[in-house]
Amino acid sequence: MIETQPSGTDTGGSAVPGKKPAVSAESLRGLAGRIRTFRLSLPWHAEDDWERPAPGPEGYRRDIIGVGIALLLSAVMLEFMRGFAFGDGDIGNRWVQHLVQSSIFVFLVFRRRFPIVVMLLSSATFVIVGITMPPISQTIGFQAAYFTSLYSAVAWARNRRALWLSVTVVVAAMFLWIIVGFTLSSSYDEILQTFNMSSNDPVGLFAPLTSYVLYSFMLNAAYFGGAIMFGWNSWRSAHQREQLADQAVQLEAQAADLARKAVIEERLRIARELHDVVAHHISVIGIQAGAARRVLEKRPDAAAGALQTIESSSRDAVAEMRSLLGVLRSSDAETDGPAQREPEPGLEEIPQLLADYRSNGLDVKFHRAEHEPGVLENLSAPLALSVYRTIQESLANIRRHSTAGSAVVALRSGSTPAGPDTPPLRWVEVETVDDGRPRQGTGGTGYGLRGISERAALHGGITDIGPRDGGGWRVRVRFTLR
Structure with missing residues (x-):
């Protein structure tokens, strides 16, 4: 009896002259599939379960x-x-x-x-x-x-x-x-x-x-x-x-489901934005309130300045919260009018963000470097927003959870050389480091760092977040430029 083996397998010996190659199992399965398809295409096998509705x-x-x-x-x-x-x-x-x-x-x-x-x-x-x-x-x-x-x-x-x-x-x-x-x-x-x-x-x-x-x-x-x-x-x-009518109904349901998911994803994104905004302003308010309490009797002018900063930060927080919550409360089906939202922050707002932290006692140094002219200016709006929120959350974590009095923020771009099998990769990196120690009794929820990781994953980036060898904390995120 001749034993048939699938094509491409090694039988352990040389081919016998004059014999035809063995039929592969894939060919037999393909032939069986074509026969089955032809058999099912015959009238008495065509959609036996479907019943044509009777006329009215x-x-x-x-x-x-x-x-x-x-x-x-x-x-x-x-x-x-x-x-x-x-x-x-x-x-x-x-x-x-x-x-x-x-x-x-x-x-x-x-x-x-x-x-x-x-x-x-x-x-x-x-x-x-x-x-x-x-x-x-x-x-x-x-x-x-x-x-x-x-x-x-x-x-x-x-x-x-x-x-x-x-x-x-x-x-x-x-x-x-x-x-x-x-x-x-x-x-x-x-x-x-x-x-x-x-x-x-x-x-x-x-x-x-x-x-x-x-x-x-x-x-x-x-x-x-x-x-x-x-x-x-x-x-x-x-x-x-x-069938076409059913498919149209399914497509309509899928479109509605996709629209609903898009709304949910947008609101989750806004919720993350709300967390970053509130965390930033509450951090500033807490720091200034503590400073005002310490100098209230000895230095009334300094206390007044701290209270003025608290007032400004609280107003900004309320304004941004109203804008974001207005979008969260609006419905995609019924709305009283277009939601009033300010433009999302980008790289242009980073100097003002750093100035706010400097005015609150944190010495922040900023370094910016480009491997090609105009790379940072031409970032897309979502990527620029992610860079801004990453810096904002990093500095807010320093003020809340660290004893550091200074921090360094670096924004740079670069590219990796092409390999034998990989094309060159362009990237934008933002890094925030400090030299402080963890502040006791200030454990957070972890939502801020999770939000940074999610933003990095959204843009195909990677994160390096944790303590430094020489002391302090590092937040480094590299976003891929597509």
């Missing part, structure tokens, strides 16, 4: 009107045919013939409510009329009515498995009836007499009987096949329309 009262009303009009036209066509196609030996008088023809139209009123039942009853009627009154079964109206019953069954049946079983039975019964009719009811001489030819007359490619049988077979195959094909296309189109 208005649809049934249109069916009744349509059947009435079709019955009237069929009666007119029957009268036309009576003048040249019916002989004296035909069964039934005029009213019987009209009554027999209208029998199949009665079922069509319910063709969309009970499609399979209507098809079966119409098929039985067609066979009975074809046996008892063949001229009626060959009229255009009668044939069209039966075609409509087949079409409606395939187009509207909700139980697809029962439909295809019924269609198979009907088609098999009809062709069996045709075969029986040729073998029992018709003879070779009757067919020749019907077409006014003899066995010695010149014929086409086939003999007269063979040609007639093949012609009848192909005609009925086109008749039944056309009804089934048009009905299946109608059902599939309805299914696709419903």
Whole structure:
């Protein structure tokens, strides 16, 4: 027995000359998948779980009107045919013939409510009329009515498995009836007499009987096949329309969900901004309040200056809190008006931020360096805001949690050289260091440092936050320039 192995595996020996390469497992799985896809694409496997919804009262009303009009036209066509196609030996008088023809139209009123039942009853009627009154079964109206019953069954049946079983039975019964009719009811001489030819007359490619049988077979195959094909296309189109409608609803729900998530993310961002603003101003207020308490009796002027700083910081804090909370309280669906917000701070506001801390007793030195002219001036607004908030939070942490009296803030840009497999990377880095010790009893929540890390991750950056080897604390964040 030959053992088949997937392609690309090592069998431990050389290939045998003259043998074909083994078929891979991936190829077999692909072939099985294509066969399964083809099998599921067949009508009796297509979306068996979906049911086409039945029409409402208005649809049934249109069916009744349509059947009435079709019955009237069929009666007119029957009268036309009576003048040249019916002989004296035909069964039934005029009213019987009209009554027999209208029998199949009665079922069509319910063709969309009970499609399979209507098809079966119409098929039985067609066979009975074809046996008892063949001229009626060959009229255009009668044939069209039966075609409509087949079409409606395939187009509207909700139980697809029962439909295809019924269609198979009907088609098999009809062709069996045709075969029986040729073998029992018709003879070779009757067919020749019907077409006014003899066995010695010149014929086409086939003999007269063979040609007639093949012609009848192909005609009925086109008749039944056309009804089934048009009905299946109608059902599939309805299914696709419903799928598109469901997809539109899903897309609308997804769009609403994305909008809601965008609002939530924006409000979370604003909440972080609010934390940074409040932490900065409360830190300044606390420091100035302590200074004012110590010099209140000995140096009233210094105490007044500290109280003035507290007043200014508290007003700024309240103003910024109102602006941010106004956005948080506003709704994306209903709002009294556009939220009043000041422009977000950027690199231009860093000197004023440092000046505020210097006026509050923290000696802050600032260094700025660019590896290319204009890099820092051309930072995007979100990145500039992240740089500003990083410096603000770092200095606020120094004032709250450190004994340091001075700090150094460095803002610089640079680039890493390209490697064999990596392109050059441009970055902007902000670093804040101090030489103090942790202040006892001032443990924080950690939200500020977490906010710095989140801002760095937002811009594809990295952080280095922690104590320095020589004493003090370092906050260094490197943002990637895209």
